[in-house]
Amino acid sequence: MPTSRISDAFARAKGENRAALVTYIMAGDPDLETSFEAMKALRDNGADIIELGAPFTDPMADGASIQKAGLRSLANGTTLRDTLQLAARFREEDQTTPLILMGYANPVFRMGYGEFASAAAEAGIDGTILVDLPPEEDGELREEYAKHDLSVIRLATPTTHEARMAKVAEGASGFLYFVAVTGVTGAGSADPKAISGNIEMAKRVSGLPVCVGFGVKTGVQAAEMAKIADGVVVGSAFVDHAEKAHESGNFSSAPRGMGALAQELSLAIRTIAKP
């Protein structure tokens, strides 16, 4: 049961009185083999959930780090099916870590919502975050996901007022991804005080675990967010290790660097005991 992998991950974190660590990497950056090694390194160093970025040519909600990561991956010829295959390979040896595919609507639409849903479930994906598919537009996708117990994970932002939050929560499952800043991934950093009210409201209205991301890069920032959220998402800071590996040509440095960062974040989160 895929949705239970996600709820089990939050239950485990809660059982340890801490927030969950959600890590993002771009599939195929610097190459698919390295991504596979990175996924294992993340899991071994405290990542509770892994988000796998599916590259897209026009990532309108992403900042420079993830834009460049996507272009590097596309330059390697990575397709949506390659990303699913990477997930399947990881799933063969790990049946507990939830895998979330994150990307944009067009590649999924092009494959066909029905075909994608069954291929994603087959590959052991637990849910997706499709940035440009708001509740108004994901009805057809949700029908297909329901057949495979896949989660539709939605984004909420500081501009999401309470009435809108109800719409965002409608049909969402798994968890809610709260975008901490009005802006793109990797840019700026959020003030936890400024958004804690929004996060409380998001938890209350959605009834789902709420994870906070965008602009969280360091252990200190992660710990701050861990005080107010059920999970903390870190993306660009991991992707930067892939960039370094790409530039140096030393690809094995990426899983190593990502593992070390996951460990730092995981330890920081664990210092924050949740009531």
Next chain:
Amino acid sequence: MDLRNTWDQWPDVNGRFGEFGGRYVAETLMPLILELEAEYRKAKEDPAFKAQMDDLWTHYVGRPSPLYFAERMTEHFGGAKIYFKRDELNHTGAHKINNCLGQVLLAMRMGKTRIIAETGAGQHGVATATICARFGLKCVVFMGETDVERQKPNVFRMRLLGAEIVPVSSGTGTLKDAMNEALRDWVTNVEDTFYCIGTAAGPHPYPELVRDFQSVIGKEARAQILEREGRLPDAVMACIGGGSNAIGLFHPFLEDESVRLLGVEAAGHGIETGEHAAALNGGKPGILHGNKTYLLQTDDGQIVDAHSISAGLDYPGIGPEHAFLRDTGRAEYLSCTDAEALEAFQLCTRLEGIIPALEPSHAIARVGEAAKELGPDGLIILNMCGRGDKDVFSVAKALGVDM
């Protein structure tokens, strides 16, 4: 079913034209576009808004633009009478200002103080910067790095008008990347910023907004031809990039089923070469920049760069209403290569003493065939959506002339 009611009802409440259109944006932007839609509904009902638009259209933009009988082009082709709708005579030299004026007035109603826009050739950027100068608003224009280099005169014009130009190097540094960057700016500056989109695409309500503001072209043309010829035309023609000038011309004729609607896409080096900008003739349905429409893309759903000699048509998508009009068969979409457009550019200049922009040169390249098909009793209106002053350097280069 009564088609008169059917054509006019689009977009529906979900912002769709049949299956196309919609609101495919990041959640940060959803409250903004919903608010924009609500404000637009109010403005449409407000006589003061219409009065302000009409006044500026008349005294600032120079509307109505003339409907001109292109006598020598008509003789040259020996078929239907060809009329030009002279939107190149507008202030700033193209149809773009019709829409910018409407959107900036809306932005001011909403209390926004900072206007952002994307531009390819620079015409929409110049028009936006012009209106912002007129109303004392801050203006930021996103432009692909390569276009900044290629379109130096327009870049300088925008700077003179007080706009800040942001060269975009992300992605492939073209118009689509400028649009991505404008969207990124908008999600970052939601409080004070209004995104003035230049073409009839983007998330709902933009395709509707842009169409409505550009429909002044078709409304005037319809009244003018009735006065001149006492009847409706047999065909109306326009070039298509994103499709704003074409939808503005077509829309007031949608109910007139006897009027053929002919759009002309940019075939670049030829559709068969893959280097073109003909989303309808060479693309497939997909999702980009907030709407579902025809797109140039790979089988994996990655967007492919467009190519056209005309920077204004150099976009891998098309407005969603055109996608709908194509699939329903109400409009026909032809195409024209770079080389054909260059020929038409020179032909029109010599026969009519009008230097057209490279964009409408694409429509001019197909007008002869349409005129012959309709015969001497026929009537065609072609939208001269921009003047060619901006293109003389690139045309000289294409013709191998050293200036």
